């Protein structure tokens with residue numbers, strides 16, 4: 265049986281009196297690359313903020329590797345989950361090397377060890393951003409900052425990697441580069457869960473796609489590529505076309 269890295273049961277969440285999530289039930293399988301899609305404001309980031317512990321839930325259950333999320337301490341969570349939030353602005357001109365190193369903070373407190381520095385070098389090399397190593401983070405472009413923040417999550421080496429729009433600001437080369445990397449990480453037994461906006465990139469790279477609509481994750485028997493499901497989620501008519509063994513969808517003209 266497939267093991268679930270995250271199990272969400274009957275989760276509801278409100279900001280003040282405004283209900284954002286209602287009765288969400290979803291499980292993200294371990295060692296797979298899952299993508300969450302849905303229209304703007306459908307609650308994707310809110311769900312991720314709850315999964316990552318940035319927002320606190322009062323109704324329902326969220327289990328990470330079988331353990332209730334709100335009962336886990338910061339130290340419990342660091343090896344379990346790394347999170348790339350949607351917005352990450354720094355006002356301090358720290359060098360890229362130091363920003364990435366903060367991903368090891370939960371493991372090394374204030375005195376990084378040789379192994380921590382090696383992990384930083386390795387992540388920076390893996391993401392092909394060695395040329396940025398000594399640059400102030402605040403002077404980087406949006407896409408460069410995004411890559412630095414992905415490296416920061418990787419050095420944490422968590423079992424579950426949660427990314428809110430990881431391809432934000434990235435050019436086509438880096439979009440495919442990062443998605444390849446995420447797919448490879450899932451093949452290496454990491455659980456990768458990302459929010460994305462492009463259904464085609466999700467279909468090309470992910471093992472599973474989940475759609476949010478009407479404050480919850482859609483339960484459906486329809487396949488991901490089904491134009492009927494996509495119409496329901498996005499209120500746009502889609503035409504599906506076959507490219508080799510892949511299905512691609514385009515808005516119907």
Ligand SMILES: Nc1ncnc2c1ncn2[C@@H]1O[C@H](COP(=O)(O)OP(=O)(O)OP(=O)(O)O)[C@@H](O)[C@H]1O
Nearest residue numbers: 279282284302303304305306307308309310311350
């Ligand atoms: N801190 C907050 N206080 C009040 N309402 C909020 C807050 N954060 C988000 N919301 C509202 O919650 C709803 C869901 O927002 P959320 O950011 O989760 O959506 P999303 O699906 O991630 O959207 P997008 O695709 O645009 O990033 C929106 O209506 C938003 O205005």
